[in-house]
Amino acid sequence: MKSRKRNFSERVILVVSRIPHGKTLTYQEIAKRAGNKKAARAVGNILSRYYKDCVKSGKKTIQCHRVIRSDGKVGGYARGEKEKIKLLQKETPPLARGGVIKL
């Protein structure tokens, strides 16, 4: 939907794309940065859509696997939560030991 809320999805994608290597962000944090901290749910939806859209378009995919829940759980993933966890543990050597980091 391209209206005034277009900023939201845009922000979400931007923030997620800005996540540095080895770091993870929570949906809530992203949602908060996007404008609505309560829109964490929408964030996940947007990410999934955007990810699929990227793959479908053959463009570079975003780091959607670096996005986790506030509980420290990976949450969900279009390609499977296991893959997401694997990727996170592989590229997250320092802080997020044993689980994941927040913020």
Place this chain on the structure above:
DNA sequence: GATAAGGCGGTTT
């Protein structure tokens, strides 16, 4: 501390 239910915002069809 863990599990259950409710509510919330945004997108897509």
Place this chain on the structure above:
DNA sequence: GAAACCGCCTTAT
């Protein structure tokens, strides 16, 4: 314009 969907969060039991 309204209903359904989603990768959630928060509060309550």
